[in-house]
Amino acid sequence: MLGQLLVDPLIRILPMIQSFSYQGVFFGIGLGVFLALLGVLGWQVSRRQARHAHPQALFEDLQLANVRSEQLNAELVGEVEQRRLAATVFEAASEGIVILDPSYAALAVNRAFSHISGYTVEELIGRRMDELACCRDASRHFPTIQISLDQLDRWQGELVETRKNGELYPQWLQLKVVRDDNEHISHIVAFVSDLSARRESEARVRHLTHFDELTGLANRLLFRERLEEANLRVRQGSRSLALLHINLDRFKLLNDNLGHELADQVLQEVAKRMVKAMPEAYTIARLSGDEFAVLFDAYGSLTSLARVATRLLSKLSRPLVIEDHELVVSASIGISLLSDIARDAGTLVNQANKAMQQAKHLGGGRFQFFSHSLQHSTFERLQLENQLRKAIAEHQLKVFYQPKLCLATGRLQAAEALVRWDHPQLGRIPTSDFIGLAEETGLIGAIGEFVLREACRQACEWQREGLAPIRVSVNLSGHQLRQGTLVSLVRQVLEDTGLAPHFLELELTESQLLENVEYVIATFQQLHRLGVKLSIDDFGTGHSSLSYLKRFAVDYVKIDQTFIQGVGRCSEDEAITVAIIAMARSLDLKVVAEGVEDDVQLAFLKAQHCDEVQGYLISCPVNSLDLGELLRRNVVFL
Known part of the structure; x- marks a missing residue:
């Protein structure tokens, strides 16, 4: 602590600090002493001149007198500087310092103690410190303090003292006794530290710990x-x-x-x-x-x-x-x-x-x-997650394709890419069992990229086989969209596979569009500039997409299959389907109906001028070889 470092030097220069306030008188006395010394030197020179009367001796005496005069002057200047330095240290110290006489009356007080206690220097000088309100705790410990000072010439400890305004604060006090040549107490030096900031910091650290x-x-x-x-x-x-x-x-x-x-x-x-x-x-x-x-x-x-x-x-x-x-x-x-x-x-x-x-x-x-049944299902999900990771690494996932029929031409002109998992021991794993898990674990990113690459590669392969080019549509996940790398990934896949951008269609569900509308709009605009086709899947199941639809750079709207299943049985579903088709056409968008399973539904959609349909009536999802065979036959379905 600063007090411990200053106590010994301060004791040595204590008389200087006490006398520094009488600096003007000190300089006057010093000047008188200096002139007296010069007089004495002159008298000695005169005596020597009278005694020896030799020019050489007189010259040497004058030189000696000059040297002695310079030494005395240097000592005088050094003493003044030392006193000035002592006073500067005394006032600049961050710890409070008080110099007391043997009766504990304050002889000198620095600004730091005045700031800590709240008393002015004038209010403290000459007053017994043990009588002031700022030393109440010290007064209670006075017997113990006195014994320590008498026996050890020092005492230190923590007190809870009072400022002038009545505020309590923790204080660290160090007392050091100064004795004269006769071993009597001449002064007591007190060093005072305010521990408030330290205690607040310690309390904050303890709070942050818990x-x-x-x-x-x-x-x-x-x-x-x-x-x-x-x-x-x-x-x-x-x-x-x-x-x-x-x-x-x-x-x-x-x-x-x-x-x-x-x-x-x-x-x-x-x-x-x-x-x-x-x-x-x-x-x-x-x-x-x-x-x-x-x-x-x-x-x-x-x-x-x-x-x-x-x-x-x-x-x-x-x-x-x-x-x-x-x-x-x-x-x-x-x-x-x-x-x-x-x-x-x-x-x-x-x-x-x-x-x-x-x-x-x-x-x-x-x-x-x-519940224990929940524990069992959780264990099964953990096993399934590990097996899914292995499936991705070992290429157990396959891509199947469900054709889309153009109602205007009666021919297959597009296909939706769908992922399938054939487990080597468990057989085909239902898509509903692992897609949600893949979303939760982040594995959907790897799965989505695999499907995108494979669909683009296969579309080019069919073209190289001489088949009529078709559009492949790939479902996007919210995870892929949130990653912020979708546009660069699509651009890279198209370059790697050589597929023309307009033969790729990306599908995003209506609910995913509404998670971050502005970001999705910006992403769709970039993809649209690449030439990629964009589609809103499961349309009609959201809550507020109609107000945003005109802002999305989409090409297709897919009517959710729940509405198509009601065609022929539910007038409300038919009305919704008609409204969606009319709205899409007013915005110059093409409409795709999914989940078409019977001729009634197909006839209704054709009458309403729907553009494309897909469903089990046309074809279930098939592998690339089977779809290639369908395209090779060039069958007209209508």
Whole structure:
């Protein structure tokens, strides 16, 4: 500390500091002493001159007198500089310094102590320090301090002192005794440090050790400690324990589009809503990113937990406004219970996480209790994920093609590329079993690129075989679109395979278009400039696409098969189909109807001037060889 470094030099120059305030008098006395010395030297010179009366001796005496005079002058200047330096150090020290006489009256006080205590220098000089309000704690410890000063000539310790305005603050005090030649106390030097800033910093470090800086919730470390404490009470048979594992749905998409600052504001608002929604919670923690955990010590029943989860989902789903952005946040919640000693806290966490993953797999915005059947299905999904990774690496995936019939010509002029998985032991895996899993795990990116490349390659291969060129359509995933590399990937695949861009059609579902409208519009415009055809799949199932449709650079609209299945049986489905076809034609778009399975549907669509149809009435999805044979026959279907 500064006090320890300064104490010995300060003691040595203490007389200088005390006398520095009388600097004018000091210079006057110094000048008088200097003149007196000159007089003495002159007298000595006169005596020598009278005694020796020799010019050479007189000259030497004068030289000696001059040298002595210069030495004295240098010593005088050095003493003045040393006193000035001592005074500068005394005033510039960041620690408070007070010089006391043996009765503890202040002889000198620096500005730092005046700032710490709140008293002016004038209010302190001459007053006994143990009588001032700023030294109340020191006064209480005075007997102990006095014994230490008498025996050791020093004392140090932490006190809680009072500023002039009554504010309490932590203080570190060091006292050092200065004795005279007779070993009597001549002065006491006090060094004072204000510990307020250090204590605040230490408190902040302790807070950050256990609490999340962004949301103020408990962090992972404190959550673990609380979990172990609660688990111990369960083992003692006095309590029950429940854990909610909460993960926000599609938060990464929000983070990527809004930026980290706005996403952080969303997390802060979510944390506030959690605290308000669950006042009975034992601990609410933010584990990482958009992942939260809630502990309930002594929960009432499964019904009460279900009510809590429902209440939380309801509060989270209310729209929130962040810098003019109106957002709706949903969450997936997994709930696990620990009510006996057969399971530990680690198991509780794993089970809650599995239940949360199941809730997310079911579409999010819901809660799921853990059960052993869920554990079994989770294990099966984990196995399926590993097998899917292996399938991609070992080329088990194949591309099949479902033809599209042009109603104007009666010929096949396009085909939709569809992925199929033939497992070497399990046989064909239903697409519904692995596409959703691929979306969740990010494997859909690799699968999507494989289908894109294979479809483009096969389209060129059919042309090289002399068949009439057809358009191949490939489904895009939201993952591919969010990656931001779709345009460059399509451009590269077209260059690698040599397929003309207008023979490639990319399909994106209506719901995916609405996830980030402006970004999708910009991406579609770039793809359109490449010459690629674009299509909206499952049209009519969304909520607000009609207002955006004219802004998308699309070429085709695919009517969802749910409407086509109602043709001939449901007048409402027929009306919707007619409206979609009319709307598309007014926007100069072509219409494709999917899911056509009977002649009634085909006749109705032809009467409404639909452009293309696909479905089992035309052909089921077939491999590349079979579709090549269909194209080679050049069959007219109508």
